[in-house]
Amino acid sequence: MQSxxxxxxxxxxxxxxxxxxxxxxxxxxxxxxxxxxxxxxxxAHRITDSPSATVSEHITEPLFELTPDxxxxxxxxxxxxVSDDGLVWTLHLRQGIRFHDGTPFNAAxxxxxxxxxxxxxxxxxxxxxxxxxxxxxVVDDYTVRLTTGxxxxxxxxxxxxxxxxxxxxxxxxxxxEDIARNPVGTGPFRFKEWVRNDRIVLERNPDYWGEPPQVDxxxxxxxxxxxxxxxxxxxxxxxxxxRVPPDMVSVLERDPNVNVVFTPSVRTIYIGFNTYQRADxxxxxxxxxxxxxxxxxxxxxxxxxxxxxxGMGRPSDAPIAPGIFGYAAxxxxxxxxxxxRQLLAEAGxxxxxxxxxxxxxxxxLKDLEVAxxxxxxxxxxxIQADIVTLEWATYLDATxxxxxxxxxxxxxxxxxxxxxxxxxxxYPLFHSSQWVPTGxxxxxxxxxRVDELLDRARTTPDDAVRRAAYEEAMRIIMExxxxxxxxxxxxxxxxxxxxEGVIVHPTERIIASGARxx
Amino acid sequence: xxxxxxxxxxxxxxxLVGVSIVVFSMVRLIPGxxxxxxxxxxxxEEVVEMIRQQLGLNEHPVVQYWIFLKNLFRGDLGRSxxxxxxxxxxxxxxxxxxxxxxxASMVIATALGVTTGLLSAVRPNSWVDALSMFIALVGVSxxxxxxxxxxxxLFSLHLGWFPTAGHGTWRHLVLPSITLGLSSAAIIARMxxxxxxxxxxxxxxxxxxxxxxxxxxxxxxHAFRNALIPVVTVMGLQFGNLLGGAVLTETVFAWPGIGRLxxxxxxxxxxxxxxxxxxxxxxxxxxxxxxxxxxxxYIDPTIRYD
Numbered sequence: 001m002q003s004x005x006x007x008x009x010x011x012x013x014x015x016x017x018x019x020x021x022x023x024x025x026x027x028x029x030x031x032x033x034x035x036x037x038x039x040x041x042x043x044a045h046r047i048t049d050s051p052s053a054t055v056s057e058h059i060t061e062p063l064f065e066l067t068p069d070x071x072x073x074x075x076x077x078x079x080x081x082v083s084d085d086g087l088v089w090t091l092h093l094r095q096g097i098r099f100h101d102g103t104p105f106n107a108a109x110x111x112x113x114x115x116x117x118x119x120x121x122x123x124x125x126x127x128x129x130x131x132x133x134x135x136x137x138v139v140d141d142y143t144v145r146l147t148t149g150x151x152x153x154x155x156x157x158x159x160x161x162x163x164x165x166x167x168x169x170x171x172x173x174x175x176x177e178d179i180a181r182n183p184v185g186t187g188p189f190r191f192k193e194w195v196r197n198d199r200i201v202l203e204r205n206p207d208y209w210g211e212p213p214q215v216d217x218x219x220x221x222x223x224x225x226x227x228x229x230x231x232x233x234x235x236x237x238x239x240x241x242x243r244v245p246p247d248m249v250s251v252l253e254r255d256p257n258v259n260v261v262f263t264p265s266v267r268t269i270y271i272g273f274n275t276y277q278r279a280d281x282x283x284x285x286x287x288x289x290x291x292x293x294x295x296x297x298x299x300x301x302x303x304x305x306x307x308x309x310x311g312m313g314r315p316s317d318a319p320i321a322p323g324i325f326g327y328a329a330x331x332x333x334x335x336x337x338x339x340x341r342q343l344l345a346e347a348g349x350x351x352x353x354x355x356x357x358x359x360x361x362x363x364x365l366k367d368l369e370v371a372x373x374x375x376x377x378x379x380x381x382x383i384q385a386d387i388v389t390l391e392w393a394t395y396l397d398a399t400x401x402x403x404x405x406x407x408x409x410x411x412x413x414x415x416x417x418x419x420x421x422x423x424x425x426x427y428p429l430f431h432s433s434q435w436v437p438t439g440x441x442x443x444x445x446x447x448x449r450v451d452e453l454l455d456r457a458r459t460t461p462d463d464a465v466r467r468a469a470y471e472e473a474m475r476i477i478m479e480x481x482x483x484x485x486x487x488x489x490x491x492x493x494x495x496x497x498x499x500e501g502v503i504v505h506p507t508e509r510i511i512a513s514g515a516r517x518x
Numbered sequence: 519x520x521x522x523x524x525x526x527x528x529x530x531x532x533x534l535v536g537v538s539i540v541v542f543s544m545v546r547l548i549p550g551x552x553x554x555x556x557x558x559x560x561x562x563e564e565v566v567e568m569i570r571q572q573l574g575l576n577e578h579p580v581v582q583y584w585i586f587l588k589n590l591f592r593g594d595l596g597r598s599x600x601x602x603x604x605x606x607x608x609x610x611x612x613x614x615x616x617x618x619x620x621x622a623s624m625v626i627a628t629a630l631g632v633t634t635g636l637l638s639a640v641r642p643n644s645w646v647d648a649l650s651m652f653i654a655l656v657g658v659s660x661x662x663x664x665x666x667x668x669x670x671x672l673f674s675l676h677l678g679w680f681p682t683a684g685h686g687t688w689r690h691l692v693l694p695s696i697t698l699g700l701s702s703a704a705i706i707a708r709m710x711x712x713x714x715x716x717x718x719x720x721x722x723x724x725x726x727x728x729x730x731x732x733x734x735x736x737x738x739x740h741a742f743r744n745a746l747i748p749v750v751t752v753m754g755l756q757f758g759n760l761l762g763g764a765v766l767t768e769t770v771f772a773w774p775g776i777g778r779l780x781x782x783x784x785x786x787x788x789x790x791x792x793x794x795x796x797x798x799x800x801x802x803x804x805x806x807x808x809x810x811x812x813x814x815x816y817i818d819p820t821i822r823y824d
Contacts, residue, residue, distance in 0.1 A: 038782075041601050048558030123568035125561040177602045196611045197774035197782070198685050221684055223772040227667045228683040235674055237682055393550030393787045396559060413559075428560065437563035 028216040031499070031515050034229045034238035038197050038222040042183040044165035045117050048125050050416075050508040053162040055200050055220055057509055059100075060165035060185030063091065063110070064156050066420045068505050070323045072156050076105065076166060076186065086151030086461045093142040097209045099168035100190045107138040112169040114146075128428075129158040129419065151459040153466055157325065157421030162509070188213045188513040197222055214501070214516040233258055233494045239517065240502055242510060244492035246310035246366070252494050263491045263504040264314060266321050267416040268425075269364055271295075271357075271374065271484035274410065276403040276444035285353055286409065292481035294343035296333035298381045299374050303335070305487055308369050313487035318474050319426060321488035323506050326422025326457070326470035330478045332485055340381045352382025358398065358411040361389045365489050371412050374484070385410070400436045403444045411442065414489070418507040422470045427454050430477055445482035449473075519815065522823035526808050530801070537800045538590070538793065542583050545789050551575075552599045552787035573599055586793065595797075596790035598783070605794040608779060613798070615685055616775035619698060619767070620760035622691050626699030627706055628753065634703075635710025635749075640737055642715060650707065657704030666697045666770035683772040694771040698764055702756040709752045713745040720744075746817050754810035761806075762799035 039052040044060040047053050065075040074080065080091045097105040114136045117124045132152040137145040148155065158164065171184035183191050188210065189202035200220040204213045221238060223229040226245045233241040234255055244252065244260060252258050273286040273295070285291045301315035314321070318330045344352060359371035368389060375385045390398060399411050417425030428439045431454050432446035450473050457469035478485070493504045501514040553569040554561070570576055574585065589596060595605035634650040641647055673693060674682040680692050717723065718741050726740045727733075765777030776795055783791035815821045 043602070046602075048560065120564070120568065123557070123565045123572065125557045125565055127565065128560075128562060177597070180602050195685075195774060196608055197778050198615075198772070221772065222774075223683050224778075225663070225667075225683070225770045225772070228670060228770060228772060231670050231675055231682045232684075235678065235682055237674075237684070391550075392785060393552075393555045394548070396554055397550050400554060437566070439562065440560055 029214070029517050030217040030219060031215045031240070031502075031512055031517060032219045032221055032238045033240040033242070033510060033512065034221045034223045034232050035242045035510075036222075036224055036226070036229065039194075039200060039220070041180040042191065042194070042200075043177075043180040044167055044183065044185070045113070045122075045124050045126075045163055046180070047163050053418075053507075054509045054511075055202070056165060056183065056185075057162050057187070057511065058189040058202055058218060058513060059183050059187045059191050060162075060167055061187050062160050062162065062165050064160045066157070066160040066505075066507065068503055070325065070420055070506075072160055072420070075160075080156075082461065086153070086459075087148055089146040089148075089155060090139070091144045091146065093144065094209065095142050097186050098207065099166075099171070099184050099186050100205060101168050101171055101184045103168045103170040103184075105166065105186050106141050107144045108141075109166060109169050110144045111136045111138050112172070113166050114164075116172065117164065124163070126161060126163040129161055129424070130155065130164065151461060153458055153461050154419065154421045154423035157419045157423070161419050189218055192217070211514065213513055215512070218512050218515075230494060233496060236496065239496045239499045239515075240510060240512070241494040242491075244494050246312045246492065249310065249312075249492060257497055259495050259497050261493045261495055261504055262312070263493065264321065264323060264506055265416070265489040265491050265508055266324055266418060266420065266425075266506045267364075267414050267489045267508065268316060268319065268321055269313075269367075269370070269412070269414045269486045269489060270316070270319075271410060271412050271486060272399075272443040273482055273484070274406060274408060274442075274444060275446075275482055276406065278404060278406075284409070285347070285349060285355070288347045289480055290343040290347040291349065292484075293333070294340040294347070294381065295378065295383070295484050296481050297336045297343065298340035298383070299333075299377050299484060299486075300335040301332065301485075301487060304370055304373050308366050308373055309487070309490075312365065312490040312492060314490065315487050316485040319430070319477050319483065319485065320417055320422055320474070321506075324417045324420055324422055324425055325463075326425075326467055328467070328471040328474065330471070330474050332478070333481075337377075337381050344381060344383075349382075352384065354384040354386065355409050356388050357385040358388045358390065358395065358408050360392055360395050360412065363392055363395075364412075364414045367412060370486065374412075399442050402437060403435060406436075406444075408442075410484075412486075413442070415440070416508060420507065422466075423454075423458050426470065426473060426477075427458060430454065430473070430482070443482040445477075445480070447476060447480060450476050450480075519812075519823060523808065523812065526811070530804050533804060534797060534800060535587075538587070538797060539583070541793050541796045542586065542789075543579070545784070545787070545792050546579060548787075550787045552789060555786050556599055586790075590797075595794040598788050598791045600783075600786045600788045600791075605790045608791055609776070609794050609798055612774055612776045612779045612795075615768075615773055616761060616764070616777070618691060619694055619764060619773060619775060620757060622695035623697075623699035623702065623760060623764075624753070624757050626695055627702035627756065630699070630703035631706025632710050632749070635707040636714060636737070636742065638707070638711040639714030639718065639745075647711075651711070654704040654707045657700045657707075660700070662697050662701070662766045663770050665700065666693070666767060669693045669697060683770070685773055690771075690773075694767050694773050697770070698760065698767040702760070705756060706749065706752060710745065710749050713748045714741060717741045717745040743817060747814060750810055750813050750817065754806050758803045758806045761802040762795075 035051055037051045039055045042056050044056050063077045065073050077091045078094045082089050132148040133146050134149045135147045139145050168184035175182045181194050188205055188208045190205045192203045193201040202218045204216050229241045230248050232238040252260050273292050275286050277284045277287050305313040317332045320327050361368040378385045399408050428434050430445050432451050434441040435444050436442050453469045453473035457466045498518045500516045503511040553566045557566045638647040638650045670682050673680045680689050726736050765781050768775045768778045780795040
């Protein structure tokens with residue numbers, strides 16, 4: 001009797017083992033990405049941060065795609081043509097695509113989305129990317145015609161932006177504001193679940209129109225603590241860990257199971273000078289170009305890059321980073337404290353002066369450490385910079401005040417040219433119509449020639465003319481030095497060595513649509 | 519007793535109104551514009567102004583408070599200005615995580631704290647006492663982000679016993695609740711020790727010993743129960759702290775809870791979420807205080823509330 005029972009137990013045990021092992025052979029493949037910050041919203045049109053954009057781009061697709069090497073290629077659009085006067089863009093859409101809820105993707109859907117973005121009442125931040133568009137017409141089921149008021153050259157680049165992604169019109173109607181956590185797009189993955197501050201789960205879209213995804217699920221885990229995130233990729237609890245701190249690179253590189261990937265980012269870090277002379281204040285030294293140039297000569301970018309960023313930055317040789325259309329290596333300021341002192345003396349500050357220097361803390365790679373290094377190097381030429389750190393919301397508020405009430409003389413900030421086109425990297429920052437709070441020109445920089453060049457580059461469809469205009473504009477900007485040009489960031493990502501096909505995009509997004517786990 | 523509880527519960531309402539006024543004015547007094555944070559650094563003033571209008575931020579603060587209060591009584595905490603999701607959903611999503619972590623670390627803290635406190639008190643100034651009080655001192659002094667990372671290194675990376683971070687199974691709960699429980703354990707241990715030492719000096723303890731009650735009975739039955747009142751008070755306070763103040767542990771272990779929700783909301787000037795989360799934690803505090811008061815009567819029958 002007992003032996004029968006033992007035999008039965010054995011059979012049960014063996015079959016359990018069999019079931020488990022067969023089960024695991026058919027187990028779902030799940031790619032886990034540990035990111036530092038949770039997404040804010042998955043309503044593509046309202047996204048203004050990279051963590052949200054990273055998740056969203058797997059669900060919601062744009063009309064055009066910016067490839068990692070900076071090419072603009074049609075995506076949901078099959079082909080397009082532009083009228084000779086550069087005002088009318090006709091887009092022929094790919095046919096047979098459906099949104100995840102079954103709604104057909106067609107011209108009406110494109111119009112619905114673009115109209116939602118363009119309606120000022122909807123207060124979409126990135127509306128300005130396409131606001132020269134004055135009408136969106138449905139020509140037939142799969143043809144859309146965009147008309148702009150004036151020629152607008154960067155339009156295709158702007159249509160690659162993740163905030164111009166296509167959401168299902170039916171879902172937008174159904175969910176209203178709740179589309180933020182019920183996104184429905186055409187992408188390779190469908191939204192499955194979002195547990196705030198914990199994880200977002202996407203599942204494979206079996207009906208995807210393009211290259212079918214290789215993994216069944218992608219899980220974005222929110223792990224704010226750097227150390228924990230790195231440990232997770234070492235233990236195999238995560239396949240990808242974003243934002244590796246430079247000082248942890250060597251530890252991860254020693255781990256045979258982990259690869260560390262370095263990708264240049266389109267984000268430029270700079271220190272802006274407030275060049276506006278307020279009537280109610282004493283003379284502002286930054287109105288003098290010699291002072292601004294002196295600051296640039298006084299700072300050793302190469303040393304900051306080597307000793308603070310651990311070689312993970314690229315000293316700026318232009319206001320925008322390589323990989324952006326229109327970039328040209330203009331050449332940065334060499335480190336020359338002698339020249340800095342001389343320029344300061346010429347400007348009437350032989351003994352330097354004292355200035356408040358605003359810096360965020362923890363927003364960009366080693367931001368405060370970089371600010372402290374700049375402070376130390378400025379001290380060498382007689383400038384006493386007192387660092388003021390504010391928490392981010394307060395910081396934005398302070399640097400965003402209109403010229404006549406702005407109290408911030410000098411501030412560290414970053415700008416990501418996420419459209420891959422110089423227009424977005426220069427126009428909002430240097431055109432005189434873009435002084436904060438209207439645009440993002442926080443230096444209150446104004447140069448009529450730069451305005452003219454930026455306007456020309458934006459309204460000419462000819463790439464060669466555009467490049468030439470940007471090059472000249474950037475040359476003047478470097479010379480005028482409304483910024484202390486620092487560096488472009490490098491993204492450092494840790495990826496398990498058994499994972500293939502994860503793309504770290506220069507626009508600070510992780511693309512896992514083609515990922516495979518070996 | 520039940521009348522006392524009802525009376526105490528009725529007091530919750532005015533306390534909450536008070537808390538809401540304080541929170542409401544505090545979040546608005548700190549500089550920073552929720553509409554600007556929400557729209558992002560690239561947004562134009564036009565967009566920001568439109569959002570400000572939609573969020574009702576241009577209304578007079580008193581009007582804003584009135585609207586908030588009216589909605590509150592309808593059980594509507596509003597929508598997050600950042601994610602545009604209902605605040606109630608954000609809080610109910612974070613609450614289970616907070617409660618799990620608070621209860622688990624309280625269990626650990628109590629078991630560890632009371633045991634070491636008792637052992638120290640029974641043999642005061644012995645090596646057992648010195649050792650446990652030293653450990654308690656270390657426990658209070660260790661920063662949780664350091665302890666948390668050390669536990670991860672040992673138990674996740676080297677031994678592979680527990681997951682590093684995240685939320686899901688009971689195994690995810692072990693490291694964060696130890697990390698969080700240790701400092702509370704230390705405080706409870708010190709309180710148990712001093713309270714026990716005091717009680718052990720009382721006449722009735724001497725009487726019990728004189729009667730020939732075994733030492734074990736003297737300590738556990740006669741002394742311990744009488745030493746419990748201050749210990750329970752401290753435990754109540756600790757538990758209350760764990761509800762809203764576990765933000766560091768939650769961050770290190772990527773644990774979704776009220777603490778992280780609240781800090782994230784403060785950073786983004788997400789007024790409705792800050793208000794909702796603080797009110798929730800306040801309710802938690804009030805209920806725990808009430809529970810502690812009720813426990814007093816249970817521990818010490820001479821305490822009556824009628």
